[in-house]
Amino acid sequence: MATLKALVVDDASFVRDLVKRTIRQRFPVIETTDAQNGRRAQSLMSRGMFDLILCDWEMPEMSGLELLQWMRQQPQYEKVPFIMITSRGDKSHVIEAVKEGVSEYLGKPFSPDGLSKKIIKVMGSTLTTAMGQSGKSMAGPADAFKESAALLTQKREPAPAQESQPTPTAGALVPQSAEVPKPTMAKGAMSLASIRFADSTLKSVVKDINLTEVRVIAKRDQTFPGILDQAVVDIETGEGQMARLNGYVHQLQAVDKRKDADFVSVTIRFVDEDPKKMEDLSRFIARFRAGKR
Structure with a gap:
């Protein structure tokens, strides 16, 4: 009880x-x-x-x-x-x-x-x-x-577009993820994203993104997560603003049809339901798609 x-x-x-x-x-x-x-x-x-x-x-x-x-x-x-x-x-x-x-x-x-x-x-x-x-x-x-x-794996409707860590004493508490790598927007359509997992961080390039998921490409020489692992996607949305989107690993797939493929495609499904985050994400998506034209 x-x-x-x-x-x-x-x-x-x-x-x-x-x-x-x-x-x-x-x-x-x-x-x-x-x-x-x-x-x-x-x-x-x-x-x-x-x-x-x-x-x-x-x-x-x-x-x-x-x-x-x-x-x-x-x-x-x-x-x-x-x-x-x-x-x-x-x-x-x-x-x-x-x-x-x-x-x-x-x-x-x-x-x-x-x-x-x-x-x-x-x-x-x-x-x-x-x-x-x-x-x-x-x-x-x-x-x-x-x-x-x-x-x-439950179906989720798209949102509307709108650690071993120190003891908490002032000046000393620094979490495992205190130094979060800061991704940057590159020229053209290329956007970089850091995807954080419980024990590692994956450096990647955004290939496609919408309000429910993001697909990134990452070099094979990094540590990759497992399917369904919890993730946080860090993306710079512009003007120094950072979007930290919570999600999970939905799909892992080799980019080439070769056993020795150098790149892996990773799809992260978002789980955030905060309207403010969806607004920030919408702005990033608009910029991302404009850059691909």
Whole structure:
């Protein structure tokens, strides 16, 4: 029986399901509730009490940072653990979150093991005691991501065009993805993209892109992910703005019909449901297609 309660906050239902599945499999004493943005999370937190908050940074209506700021002003939530799970990994944002009272920071993409370690770290004896009283151990399934294949392959309608990481002490918390490679727009139709996975980063060239997926070409001498692996696509959308799009690996294919092909085509399906990200992506797509003419 669950004795602890966690609130999972992210605008992408795929990510919420991924986090909830990992918690359910590895920590059966934790009951999960989810919210699609900070405003909804604030409403749920005002009506009930949660022992752990796992929250994305970039969300419509109310961001993760705004939710954290509000939460730390509430006496009942002043010391409740808050884990920020986000693709925003630059050091300045980490320091900003630390100053506002974040408990831990987990960069996307993350592994079930990475998420589990953060939960164990911030909940400490509270979680250990609850697991002990229930007769459960901390051990969980080998990989909760592989059990999420059904979630990953569900049909998704196009959106409208509109980590071993340090302890969170001010000035010291730097996530695994703190130094995110910055892709740049090249001349003509060529656009570079960095695709981040839990344990590697793939340098690639964008060949085609729409609001639901991107197809890139990458040299074979790099470390490649597996089908269904979680990914974050970093693309410069213009004027110094960076789009960090969450997704998963949908397809891997050799570019040439040769066993020794030098290039591999990788298709990433997007899972973000944030209208702002879709607007940024729409602008990039327009520029990308204009450059191909």
